[in-house]
Amino acid sequence: MSTQRIRVKICGLTREEDVRVAVVAGADAIGMVFYEGSKRCVSLEQARRLRDCVPAFVDVVALFVNAQASFVREVIDVVKPDLLQFHGDESPEECRAFSRRYLRAFRVGAPGLDTPDAVVKETSRYADAAGWLFDSYSAGYGGSGLALDPALLAGLPGQAVAKILAGGLRPDTVQAHVSQLPFRPYALDVSSGVEVSPGIKSPERIQAFMQTVARV
Numbered sequence: 145m146s147t148q149r150i151r152v153k154i155c156g157l158t159r160e161e162d163v164r165v166a167v168v169a170g171a172d173a174i175g176m177v178f179y180e181g182s183k184r185c186v187s188l189e190q191a192r193r194l195r196d197c198v199p200a201f202v203d204v205v206a207l208f209v210n211a212q213a214s215f216v217r218e219v220i221d222v223v224k225p226d227l228l229q230f231h232g233d234e235s236p237e238e239c240r241a242f243s244r245r246y247l248r249a250f251r252v253g254a255p256g257l258d259t260p261d262a263v264v265k266e267t268s269r270y271a272d273a274a275g276w277l278f279d280s281y282s283a284g285y286g287g288s289g290l291a292l293d294p295a296l297l298a299g300l301p302g303q304a305v306a307k308i309l310a311g312g313l314r315p316d317t318v319q320a321h322v323s324q325l326p327f328r329p330y331a332l333d334v335s336s337g338v339e340v341s342p343g344i345k346s347p348e349r350i351q352a353f354m355q356t357v358a359r360v
């Protein structure tokens with residue numbers, strides 16, 4: 145039986161040169177953060193320029209945290225993302241309001257999301273998502289570099305929705321994180337683990353991350 149390759153999204157890009165490095169290294173998706181509370185937040189104009197560096201067959205993902213619907217629509221119009229990523233407290237209705245494919249992020253370990261049953265119940269509310277993205281719980285909304293507890297992901301349905309692991313992945317730890325999961329992830333999402341500072345990526349770390357994942 146063949147094992148499906150694990151896809152990679154590199155998130156929090158702010159510079160054109162980093163987008164090009166990510167694409168050449170084989171990233172399947174690149175993410176841009178539209179959240180003013182993040183040091184990786186990009187402007188609409190910056191995002192449009194980054195988007196223009198992305199060739200066919202690489203997805204552009206726009207990440208939001210409790211954004212106004214009008215702002216999400218503006219990003220859709222200007223940047224034309226392939227996927228939306230909701231990383232805040234958005235309800236299923238708010239995620240569906242744009243009739244776009246979306247990733248739903250879960251801050252695993254947060255109050256109310258701190259048992260396997262609670263995770264299963266919460267994910268089931270977003271059964272129409274294109275992917276469930278499991279991030280760790282931290283004081284901010286994400287991009288913390290902290291890893292989640294894989295035991296909290298036990299009991300999720302097999303094939304229902306693509307499962308994406310995020311949170312504290314690095315070139316030297318990603319293999320161990322994947323092996324501790326109760327399932328084989330569809331994809332991985334990395335931001336701080338391939339950076340030299342928030343929003344500034346390291347070509348060496350991106351390449352090392354991609355090479356390691358290709359062997360997992």
Ligand SMILES: O=C(O)c1ccccc1N[C@@H]1O[C@H](COP(=O)(O)O)[C@@H](O)[C@H]1O
Nearest residue numbers: 155182285286287289310311312335336
């Ligand atoms: O990157 C950010 O600044 C960010 C801000 C708000 C919500 C999510 C954010 N990033 C996402 O967080 C996870 C984990 O990131 P890390 O690898 O631990 O740094 C990932 O999905 C990022 O896209």
